[in-house]
Amino acid sequence: MKRxxxxxxxxxxxxxxxxxxxxPQGSVPEPDENHAVSLLDRSGTNTAISQFSMDGNxxxxxxxxxxxxxxxxRNVKSIEFGEISGEDVQARLALKSGETxxxxxxxxxMFYGKTSYGNYQIRASxxxxxxxx
Numbered sequence: 001m002k003r004x005x006x007x008x009x010x011x012x013x014x015x016x017x018x019x020x021x022x023x024p025q026g027s028v029p030e031p032d033e034n035h036a037v038s039l040l041d042r043s044g045t046n047t048a049i050s051q052f053s054m055d056g057n058x059x060x061x062x063x064x065x066x067x068x069x070x071x072x073x074r075n076v077k078s079i080e081f082g083e084i085s086g087e088d089v090q091a092r093l094a095l096k097s098g099e100t101x102x103x104x105x106x107x108x109x110m111f112y113g114k115t116s117y118g119n120y121q122i123r124a125s126x127x128x129x130x131x132x133x
Contacts, residue, residue, distance in 0.1 A: 028112035028119045029056035035073045036133040037113070041126050049113035049120055052130075056112065062091060062103035069103060071095070079130040089124050 031053040039047050052073070054060055059070045060079065075095055082090035089107040094100055107125035114120065 028114060028121065029053055031056065031058045033058045033074065038131045038133070039111075039113075039122070039127060040129040040131075041122060042128050043126075044128075047115060047120065049115055052111065052113040054111050055109055060091070060093060060103075060105070061109070062105035064101060064103050069101070071101065073132060076132050078132065079127075081124065081127045081129065084125050091124075 028051070031051055034050060035052045035058060036048070036050045037052045039049055039052075041047070052058075058074075059072045060076060061068070061070050063069070071093055075097070077094045077096050079094075080092045082092065084090075084107050087107055088104045091103050091105050092100060093103060105124055107123065109124040111122050111124065111127065111130075112120065
């Protein structure tokens with residue numbers, strides 16, 4: 001009887017330990033729209049990215065004055081990131097309509113996508129510019 005209980009205990013322990021691995025590191029969300037961008041980070045590295053998203057969404061989220069705004073990527077021509085202050089980063093959105101919006105976003109917001117060589121992730125605070133194709 002001890003062998004049966006020992007076998008059950010070992011099997012349950014193995015299942016728990018195997019389940020702790022999760023998904024592959026660096027996996028990215030699958031957005032509902034495929035947006036291709038050219039992203040320049042603050043170190044000067046330019047990267048071509050497809051299936052681009054912000055926190056898994058296909059819109060840019062931030063604060064416009066005292067109001068929260070979401071701007072769909074399909075309406076954005078480019079985003080220039082500026083000064084970082086506390087938990088925020090300044091961003092200037094150039095829209096396809098010709099309008100420009102100056103918004104504040106979270107510096108820890110994550111942007112995801114895929115490159116020709118693998119998955120890509122970067123925080124808003126590490127981005128200099130995003131150009132939408």
